[in-house]
Amino acid sequence: MALFHLITGWIGYVLMCLLGLILIVFLCFCLYIKYIHLKYDHIPGPPRDSCLGTFYILFSVFYCIFDRSETYGPVYRINGMHIVMLFVTCPDTTKVNLLSRYSKYSIVLLFRRFLGSGLITAHNHDAWYKQRRIMDPAFSSLYLRGQMGAFNERAERLMDKLADMADTNTAANMHQMFNLVTLDIITKVAFGVDLDLLKESDTLFPKAIEMCLKGMVHYVRDSTFQLYPKNKKFINEVKESVKLLRSTGRRWINERKMAIQNGEDVPKDILTQILKTAGKEENTENEDEELMLDNFVTLFVAGQETTANQLAFAIMELGRLPEILANVKQEVDDVIGMKQEISFDDLGKMTYLSQVLKETLRLYPTAPGTSRFIPNDITINGIPIPAGVTCFFNSYVCGRLDKFFEEPLKFDPERFHPDTAKPYYCYYPFALGPRSCLGQSFAQFGHTTHSMVFLYFYYFLYCKIILKTSTL
Numbered sequence: 001m002a003l004f005h006l007i008t009g010w011i012g013y014v015l016m017c018l019l020g021l022i023l024i025v026f027l028c029f030c031l032y033i034k035y036i037h038l039k040y041d042h043i044p045g046p047p048r049d050s051c052l053g054t055f056y057i058l059f060s061v062f063y064c065i066f067d068r069s070e071t072y073g074p075v076y077r078i079n080g081m082h083i084v085m086l087f088v089t090c091p092d093t094t095k096v097n098l099l100s101r102y103s104k105y106s107i108v109l110l111f112r113r114f115l116g117s118g119l120i121t122a123h124n125h126d127a128w129y130k131q132r133r134i135m136d137p138a139f140s141s142l143y144l145r146g147q148m149g150a151f152n153e154r155a156e157r158l159m160d161k162l163a164d165m166a167d168t169n170t171a172a173n174m175h176q177m178f179n180l181v182t183l184d185i186i187t188k189v190a191f192g193v194d195l196d197l198l199k200e201s202d203t204l205f206p207k208a209i210e211m212c213l214k215g216m217v218h219y220v221r222d223s224t225f226q227l228y229p230k231n232k233k234f235i236n237e238v239k240e241s242v243k244l245l246r247s248t249g250r251r252w253i254n255e256r257k258m259a260i261q262n263g264e265d266v267p268k269d270i271l272t273q274i275l276k277t278a279g280k281e282e283n284t285e286n287e288d289e290e291l292m293l294d295n296f297v298t299l300f301v302a303g304q305e306t307t308a309n310q311l312a313f314a315i316m317e318l319g320r321l322p323e324i325l326a327n328v329k330q331e332v333d334d335v336i337g338m339k340q341e342i343s344f345d346d347l348g349k350m351t352y353l354s355q356v357l358k359e360t361l362r363l364y365p366t367a368p369g370t371s372r373f374i375p376n377d378i379t380i381n382g383i384p385i386p387a388g389v390t391c392f393f394n395s396y397v398c399g400r401l402d403k404f405f406e407e408p409l410k411f412d413p414e415r416f417h418p419d420t421a422k423p424y425y426c427y428y429p430f431a432l433g434p435r436s437c438l439g440q441s442f443a444q445f446g447h448t449t450h451s452m453v454f455l456y457f458y459y460f461l462y463c464k465i466i467l468k469t470s471t472l
């Protein structure tokens, strides 16, 4: 009996302590919310949906962010689960923040390392800077000029495939075609591997990338997504896809390492540069390998879907707008004529095509935004912003606001005519500043008509398609 009393006494005591602890946590939470209210409530923003703040962050529903930008102005606040996020369309703030050394977010996809500390997601400025300097040569115009053959060949393969489909009256899903061909190009030009996915119809690799991207969208939209049991099957598929991408990377990296060790002549491509990122930090061998794999996956994710989607959106608009299509055809006929091979210099002459592609990214930016953590107090449009928030900059929203672009929903390549004034920090489909897209750094070479390096080569696919369709 005494033992029983002792045990119940202890249980009562533990319960009391637990209750006390819960009460303290609850009070701290209330104080925290009060503090957040006092600190940030002067910034305009929608009311909170519930006691948890704004539960749905709605990153992917851009029209929602867009509507709010119209309602609340150049900077507004959302308290997502009481974490303050700012959505900014003010050009001056965009300029200052994106051109400065502010840090970014990181993604560990569904508990499995995905982009890790690779170029896009690296937090530490110095570590990122070292990687970027190493990668730059593989994106130089010098290296990419030498890859024209690979681009010509892959584009020809696509043309042959389309011609076959035309002969048999088979409908072509252009988005899917572009997905395969951009994957082919990246694997060849960046990693020296010839996949020929258009022919092989091996869907394992493209599917793995698609699953990873789907997983990433879910993760960004709701980071608690992985905790719900009903999502388990999907999550396992994503995990398997990440595993496949990283194990493929490991295999290709090891093959290249062996080739270098055996004194073979290896291309100075992205894979060779990725190998150089190892041994630069005080990392263990395992950490080095993981970093290399982060960059391997990063380049697929950054370079493949973005370009494939841009191509697909442009084809969609050209299909809708025969006049613009006729202008593009005319330019391609004038510059390329009957030539079989398209040269690097030909691409620079395609001014109108370049305008079409820029306009495509205004309406359909395939990497729609970026974010920066703000460590110091700043002022946006006269509103004081206390330090400690993350600012989101959305090119999709800016591209559709009529204060920046007249008749924003009209597809009009003339907006990007070389004689027209450049949009002032409201058009940034490749982000801006030091963390801008690595595939876009051609501007640094002082080339004004075309501001892309890697992407530049995708113009090429257009030329081919336009040429082919005019002869079919």
Ligand code: HEM
Binding pocket: 104, 119, 120, 121, 132, 186, 298, 299, 302, 303, 304, 306, 307, 310, 361, 365, 366, 367, 368, 369, 370, 371, 428, 429, 430, 431, 434, 435, 436, 437, 438, 439, 454, 455
């Ligand atoms: C239409 C095509 C593309 C678009 C719209 C695009 C857009 C972007 C954007 C907006 C960022 C910044 C992301 C952020 O801040 O989180 C970025 C970064 C990056 N992109 Fe692209 N990109 C494209 C194609 C490519 C290609 C073809 C490659 C290379 C194969 C590439 C490689 C990268 C890399 C490595 C970064 C990280 C840069 C850094 O932080 O140093 N991108 N891209």
